[in-house]
Amino acid sequence: MKSQDELGVSVPANKPLVVRTIKKVTKEQREYALKKTEYSMFSFPADLIYVDFLSDSGSGAMTDFQWAALFHGDESYARNKGYYVLLEAVRDTFERGDNPKKSINLILSGETNVKKLMDELYITSYEGGFVNGGIHQLTRPNGFIVPQGRCAEHLLFSTVATILKKKNKDITNYIPNNGHFDTTEANIVANGIQAVNLFSENLMDDFPFDEMDSRNPFKGNMDIKKLENLIQDKGVESIPLIYVTITNNTAAGQPVSMKNIKEVNKIAEKYDIPLFFDACRFSENANFIKEFEDGYNDRSIQSIIQEMFSYVDGFTISFKKDGLANIGGGLFFRDKGLFHKKFSVGEDIGIALKEKQILTFGNDSYGGMSGRDIMALAAGLYEIVKELYLNERKTQVREFAKKLAQNGIPVILPAGGHAVYLNMDKFFEGTDMKIDDFGGVGFTIELLKHYGIRAVELGPFAFEWDKKTPEQQKGILNLVRFAMPRNVYNASHIDYAVAAITELYQNKDKIPKVKISRGAELRLRHFQTGLQPIYKN
């Protein structure tokens, strides 16, 4: 008889204890609301939607363990107890592998032994890792809490840019990435640095949907040949940092292999350049490594994460991803590591970062977050490494992609970790839809109007095709993304979405072209502009 893991479906990983009911809304009501909100996905009231795939960011459901931790939140202005718990949880997650200390349990179990609390949590000192503790976090701060990932990016790149100018104001600097996320790129460019994408060459290769359970080509990898060429072409002095995004959100949410991380690390070491992760979906990436990379199947998720992070000098992270929490972000770098050495010019880089953190986000022990959210986040770091959770999540996204592929819908395969992406060039084959007709946007409007499902175009509209040079236009993929919130939807939501998408695919000649009716010139325009679908009579 087959074992529980051999049945070809995932073992159930949770049972919902709180349920939010959904309102019945008519097509006419949605049509009215769409018109009144300029057909923008970002302006449509969420309460009128059946299934919302707009983003997996901060949109997940928390576990009972997280809700319980939330009640222990401490709203003191300085050194709330969650601060200490979170720093310990970060060390447990990224440094301690199979030997976490789980000091959070001291708080959750109501420990009253003050000496124990001081020795193990409040007055303990720590150095040499990603977040110093006690006196070392005061003299050499290297861990920074902020409200979102982009705040960490802002802190890092604005500070780094100032130091680079001090070092040599005449050179252009470049930060390569296997795929810059939009806010990462925007924060780099806003500080006068160039952002370079080094996508893997196999990214848009075809992949058979029935092989998704047996192999994975790690299409999120960085192209290391291009990395070496860039370094030699521009010169080591022009590359202040190398970035690897796990998983690669911009490249259809595809995972990065441990082999690739090691290869990038080798190049970074060879040229003495600090290597950072954009670590937003580290546990989902670790789970892909466990399933598909030789030698990792028997390893725990925790030990794989520990190994991944042993190859980098620091990371920025949005704690809104990976099922961690509804809000939060962070910047962490290795104590006395390469980044610390290279950028502590005249003054300690950590001190400069801390000053900016206090200027913009508040005291360093809450960083713009509430004490409640800090506790929920710390608890979340222990929840998301659980294998049943990770497997069910991965299987859910994969099943969504598989069902679409079985219905002939052009979906990017294999499925990534957090979302399913449709290839809109292929979707509109055989119609008169051209790239600058924004067919992907027309598709999302019709999907919302007819079926109450929200997705987002990430193609010529979002990436501003009409403002780009022909060379830049070549780098724009024409995609629509369905991002999966964590622990929120089940098979019935997916089946409903698959049926709706299939119906639209079969009626693709009725999908309208779309014009920008207001604000075509605005920056970050997919959040702001007004749209007008052009219906044929």
Ligand SMILES: *Cc1c(COP(=O)(O)O)cnc(C)c1O
């Ligand atoms: C979401 C995300 C960010 C930015 O994080 P926010 O919390 O949304 O500010 C950065 N990088 C990647 C890969 C992301 O997915």
